[in-house]
Amino acid sequence: MFKRSKRGMIGLVIIIIFSFIAIFAPFIAPYAPIEPKFGVGEYQALGSGVGLPIAYQLSKPIWYKYLPWIPRGEITTYATAYTYTYQTFQFLIPEEKYDPNLTPSLTPEQKLSISVNDRIYLTGQVSGVKKVEAKLPNQTSIELIENKDWQAGSTISEVVILHRFPDDTQITVTYTTGVDLVENMKIVKDHKLSTPESFEEWNWTTNSKNYINVTYNSQEGLKITGTDDSGCIQISYKNPPLSPPSTVETTLYYQTFAYPYYEPPKRFWIHVSSKATGIIGYYVDVLIYSENEGKEYVLYSKSMSMGDYSPLVVDSNDPKVASNIGVSSHPQSKVFGHPGNFTFGIRIRFTPQNQDATIYIDDVDCLLYGNIFGLLGTDNAVPYPTDLFSAFVYGARVSLIVGVLTALFSTFIGLFLGLFSGYVGGMADEAIMRFADLLLVLPTLPLFIVLVTALRTTSGTVSMWNIIFILTLLGWMSFARSVRSMVLSLKERAFIEAAKAAGGGTLHIINRHLIPNVFALVYITLATSVPGAIITEASLSWLGLGDPRLASWGKILYDFNNSGVVTSKGLLEYWFWVFPTCIAIALLAAAFILLGYALDEILNPRLRERR
Amino acid sequence: MGLKGYIARRLVYTVILIWAVITVNFIIFALMPGNPIEAYVSKLSKMDEAKFQQMLKYYGLDKPLHERYLLSLEHLLTFNFGISYNYGSPVFEVIMQRLPNTLLLGGIAEVTSIILGMLIGVIVAYKRGGALDTGIVTASLLTYSVPIFFLGWVLITIFCLQLHWLPTGLEQPVAWSRVPPSSIFEYISGRLYHIALPAITLILFTVGGWILLTRACILEVISEDYVLTARAKGLKERTVLYKHVLKNASLPLITNVALGFAYIISGATITETLFSYRGMGLLTYSAIMTGPDLPLLQAIFYILALCVIIANLIADLLYGIIDPRIKYA
Numbered sequence: 001m002f003k004r005s006k007r008g009m010i011g012l013v014i015i016i017i018f019s020f021i022a023i024f025a026p027f028i029a030p031y032a033p034i035e036p037k038f039g040v041g042e043y044q045a046l047g048s049g050v051g052l053p054i055a056y057q058l059s060k061p062i063w064y065k066y067l068p069w070i071p072r073g074e075i076t077t078y079a080t081a082y083t084y085t086y087q088t089f090q091f092l093i094p095e096e097k098y099d100p101n102l103t104p105s106l107t108p109e110q111k112l113s114i115s116v117n118d119r120i121y122l123t124g125q126v127s128g129v130k131k132v133e134a135k136l137p138n139q140t141s142i143e144l145i146e147n148k149d150w151q152a153g154s155t156i157s158e159v160v161i162l163h164r165f166p167d168d169t170q171i172t173v174t175y176t177t178g179v180d181l182v183e184n185m186k187i188v189k190d191h192k193l194s195t196p197e198s199f200e201e202w203n204w205t206t207n208s209k210n211y212i213n214v215t216y217n218s219q220e221g222l223k224i225t226g227t228d229d230s231g232c233i234q235i236s237y238k239n240p241p242l243s244p245p246s247t248v249e250t251t252l253y254y255q256t257f258a259y260p261y262y263e264p265p266k267r268f269w270i271h272v273s274s275k276a277t278g279i280i281g282y283y284v285d286v287l288i289y290s291e292n293e294g295k296e297y298v299l300y301s302k303s304m305s306m307g308d309y310s311p312l313v314v315d316s317n318d319p320k321v322a323s324n325i326g327v328s329s330h331p332q333s334k335v336f337g338h339p340g341n342f343t344f345g346i347r348i349r350f351t352p353q354n355q356d357a358t359i360y361i362d363d364v365d366c367l368l369y370g371n372i373f374g375l376l377g378t379d380n381a382v383p384y385p386t387d388l389f390s391a392f393v394y395g396a397r398v399s400l401i402v403g404v405l406t407a408l409f410s411t412f413i414g415l416f417l418g419l420f421s422g423y424v425g426g427m428a429d430e431a432i433m434r435f436a437d438l439l440l441v442l443p444t445l446p447l448f449i450v451l452v453t454a455l456r457t458t459s460g461t462v463s464m465w466n467i468i469f470i471l472t473l474l475g476w477m478s479f480a481r482s483v484r485s486m487v488l489s490l491k492e493r494a495f496i497e498a499a500k501a502a503g504g505g506t507l508h509i510i511n512r513h514l515i516p517n518v519f520a521l522v523y524i525t526l527a528t529s530v531p532g533a534i535i536t537e538a539s540l541s542w543l544g545l546g547d548p549r550l551a552s553w554g555k556i557l558y559d560f561n562n563s564g565v566v567t568s569k570g571l572l573e574y575w576f577w578v579f580p581t582c583i584a585i586a587l588l589a590a591a592f593i594l595l596g597y598a599l600d601e602i603l604n605p606r607l608r609e610r611r
Numbered sequence: 612m613g614l615k616g617y618i619a620r621r622l623v624y625t626v627i628l629i630w631a632v633i634t635v636n637f638i639i640f641a642l643m644p645g646n647p648i649e650a651y652v653s654k655l656s657k658m659d660e661a662k663f664q665q666m667l668k669y670y671g672l673d674k675p676l677h678e679r680y681l682l683s684l685e686h687l688l689t690f691n692f693g694i695s696y697n698y699g700s701p702v703f704e705v706i707m708q709r710l711p712n713t714l715l716l717g718g719i720a721e722v723t724s725i726i727l728g729m730l731i732g733v734i735v736a737y738k739r740g741g742a743l744d745t746g747i748v749t750a751s752l753l754t755y756s757v758p759i760f761f762l763g764w765v766l767i768t769i770f771c772l773q774l775h776w777l778p779t780g781l782e783q784p785v786a787w788s789r790v791p792p793s794s795i796f797e798y799i800s801g802r803l804y805h806i807a808l809p810a811i812t813l814i815l816f817t818v819g820g821w822i823l824l825t826r827a828c829i830l831e832v833i834s835e836d837y838v839l840t841a842r843a844k845g846l847k848e849r850t851v852l853y854k855h856v857l858k859n860a861s862l863p864l865i866t867n868v869a870l871g872f873a874y875i876i877s878g879a880t881i882t883e884t885l886f887s888y889r890g891m892g893l894l895t896y897s898a899i900m901t902g903p904d905l906p907l908l909q910a911i912f913y914i915l916a917l918c919v920i921i922a923n924l925i926a927d928l929l930y931g932i933i934d935p936r937i938k939y940a
Contacts, residue, residue, distance in 0.1 A: 099785075241679050439630045440870070441923055443915050445877035449895055449913045453903050454639050454647040478724075531756055539881060543896060557760065561885075567779050570768035582761035589756030 008598020014591035017069075022397040029390035030374070033551030036387055042192065042220040043363050045273040045311035055184060055373035056266035057385045058565075061576050062372045065181045072180045073262050076130065081120050083169045090116040090164055092171060096568075097122075100168060112243030116164045119153050124177035124263070127337070128158045135170040144171075155327060178338070182370030185265070187257055191222060191365035194229035202233065205473040206250040211238050214250065221362040222273055222281060222309055224439070232362035235348060237278070244352045250360070251347040255289070264336040265368035270314040271345055272364050278357030281305045282350035286314045291339075292340035295326050298347075309362065344430050376576045379556070380563045388556065392580055395553035398464060399534050399588065401550075405468050406533035410475030411525050417476065418483025419510055423491065433484065447474065448536060452545045463547055467540065471533050479525045486518050506556070520603035527596035531589030539584055553581045616932055621927045625920060632916045633687045637680055640909055641670075651905045655696075662696065666906075669693045690707070692910035697901050702910045704893070705715035709915065712782050713883070713890035716806055717875045720813035723867065724875075727814065728821020733857060735822060736829035748826070751819030759816045759878050763885040766812055777808045780887035809886045814833075815880050817871060824867060828860040835859075862934055873919045891915060 021028060037051025064070055074431055081092040122129075129152070132144040144150050149163045159173050190198035199216035206212040213236050221232030235250055270286050286300045299321050300314040314321055322331040336342070344366045348359055376388035417436075421429040456462050490496060491514075499509050506564050541554020542561060560566065560578045571579065640648045648670055656663040667673065673680045686692065692702035735747050740832075754762070771779045784801050793800040832838065833856055841855045876891075883892030895911050898904040
């Protein structure tokens with residue numbers, strides 16, 4: 001009979017799909033739902049628990065690259081700002097923050113004393129400013145001349161306005177920029193140098209050809225216990241008996257790689273571990289050679305001392321890296337400004353100490369973080385952004401567990417109290433029903449909030465079980481009421497009287513005669529009370545009352561709401577962050593309601609006739 | 612007896628409910644495991660000695676439990692909620708600034724939602740089984756099951772960020788803090804302009820429930836014998852629908868008006884937070900986020916419960932007037 005109910009089947013299929021996702025979450029989700037890291041312990045010199053973020057914050061879904069309408073390549077765009085006078089300074093405020101009601105009107109004398117040296121910040125990888133235009137409040141447009149009215153700031157992505165304009169003047173900068181969808185890139189294939197073949201990908205040059213040899217060493221590398229990755233690169237220096245070189249420079253180059261994107265990577269992360277014997281100190285330089293520019297960027301130079309393996313990490317977020325190549329921030333924009341071929345290299349420099357020396361290098365890695373990642377992108381968590389697809393998959397677990405357990409518990413409490421109050425009657429009945437009325441009348445969400453906050457004040461956090469407990473506590477009332485009214489009418493039926501006359505006790509009658517008769521209602525209520533629990537759990541998490549260590553759908557929504565993306569960019573740009581989750585909540589809730597309706601139709605003959 | 616007895620019973624019941632709400636409030640904050648109030652006050656002692664002494668005295672924490680219960684009964688009945696931890700002013704004053712905003716938002720949303728829901732519900736019930744019925748029932752189910760903040764996000768994206776028709780937040784224009792509105796017309800239009808989006812969100816959130824409920828109530832009545840009789844008499848279909856069916860179907864709907872109000876208050880908590888609309892919901896959110904500000908939270912819950920209880924009382928009284936079985940009993 002169930003097969004005939006189309007709506008019920010749809011509901012059931014949706015529930016089965018989500019249960020499948022929830023049960024097999026660890027196999028479906030590629031990453032951990034909270035603080036995912038990769039390469040934990042692989043860079044041994046950093047420490048055993050250290051791992052890397054899987055991607056950059058706010059990455060877009062990786063399949064965006066198949067969408068033809070997403071702009072890629074070089075494009076011309078513009079930035080707009082308005083002049084605004086405050087006290088004696090004139091500012092440029094970005095268009096999105098501009099409010100014409102805010103600008104005060106100044107007298108001409110006041111305006112004369114105003115100075116201006118404000119700048120417009122351009123976004124994206126700027127390759128050139130084409131035009132700067134000012135539109136005065138009286139709608140006349142003038143084109144501004146470079147170095148007279150404006151000039152480039154300390155980087156090309158700033159335009160400094162040198163001229164003073166009346167308030168509410170609109171200044172528009174037209175410029176060219178590159179936009180692209182950049183995938184994560186791992187430049188060094190085998191950073192652990194676990195096989196001799198991995199060494200063949202490296203080339204080397206030196207200024208002391210006769211004294212230096214670079215080879216693969218299969219013993220001295222950093223080793224993770226239980227794995228076979230003891231290889232490393234060995235730089236051997238043979239001290240000559242006569243006139244040793246004053247400095248020895250050896251450069252290891254990895255295979256040239258193509259960076260095909262018009263937009264720089266969001267971040268780069270480079271790691272080298274090295275150790276030395278036979279010399280007191282040496283320098284490790286990390287460099288990237290750009291073929292287009294014919295220029296070598298030395299990103300970092302670090303002086304190391306003799307001893308065991310020590311790490312060198314070069315992170316584009318480190319302001320030192322930026323200043324090393326002469327920019328104030330975003331070194332990646334300078335290095336990877338345009339598509340082209342690049343070579344990653346390590347240079348070892350040292351002054352010989354009149355003896356042979358050996359330097360070992362291991363765990364050499366160069367990672368470029370792009371702006372697309374995973375099936376649903378990443379969120380803005382710092383420092384480990386979440387893979388939203390994994391969070392979504394694991395979230396199904398929490399939602400289903402909370403929903404189903406709450407429904408189970410509250411339905412059985414409702415069944416028990418309803419049977420008890422209906423069959424026993426009297427004062428107990430009155431007390432239970434009045435209490436149920438009271439709970440039904442109270443505004444639910446504020447009551448939940450008060451309960452959860454009270455719990456949190458005493459115990460610090462709220463676990464999933466607390467939430468289930470509270471939802472159960474406030475979920476049994478309406479079902480208890482319907483069971484009671486059913487029992488009241490059943491009680492007067494002849495078969496109950498017959499059972500009583502036959503000597504059946506209270507328990508026997510409840511068990512054998514009442515429960516079977518109300519059980520249809522139990523199935524229906526089980527199905528229809530799941531959605532409320534799922535949505536309430538999500539709402540509580542959304543308000544920040546959930547467990548922050550629990551990967552629930554509510555946490556995704558809470559993070560989105562707190563990211564500020566909603567009012568700055570809206571759902572359109574980051575729809576993949578919450579859209580799947582919200583749709584899943586709605587689908588799951590609707591599926592349980594449909595299932596409940598279908599059960600109602602099947603188990604309730606009166607409804608069947610009416611249709 | 613009749614109507615008067617009914618009203619008297621309802622009033623007594625309301626008084627009992629208020630007492631019960633106060634008791635529940637006391638149980639949650641003073642008797643729950645770990646004792647939230649004591650935990651909260653003892654946490655204060657480390658931060659702010661003056662406030663600690665104030666709270667200690669207000670809650671009577673040095674007194675035995677039954678005296679504390681009587682104290683809280685007295686406090687809540689006289690609207691003496693103590694001093695808000697965040698705002699530093701009496702909680703009652705803080706709440707009274709916010710309550711009208713919430714009642715306005717909730718009222719507009721509730722009334723619009725009921726009218727819309729009943730209209731659509733009647734039409735859908737009358738054309739049951741058709742494509743329109745299936746479509747609207749499915750849509751109602753979906754809006755009913757979509758989390759309300761998602762509706763809000765979608766509306767913000769469409770009306771604020773794409774079309775630039777409506778503001779994303781606040782309950783009145785920002786400029787009013789410097790220049791108050793000059794005319795009553797400007798005041799009303801300014802308020803409506805800001806209330807529109809939260810209200811639409813709430814309406815979308817609740818209208819689905821009303822459509823489904825109206826449909827169900829009408830289907831319950833439409834198969835009754837007296838409807839058949841009315842049709843057999845040769846009455847016009849419209850007369851049958853509005854005079855015989857809707858009139859009888861509206862009784863259970865009225866009971867649900869008060870419950871719907873409680874539901875809207877719940878929804879408003881989230882909507883207000885989403886739209887930074889300064890009502891009770893946003894106040895709740897800030898009370899959770901900063902602190903928590905337990906005295907404020909306690910009072911908010913009590914006042915919201917009072918509002919819902921009063922709404923219930925009004926609905927019950929209306930029910931008594933409309934339902935002839937009570938009037939002439």
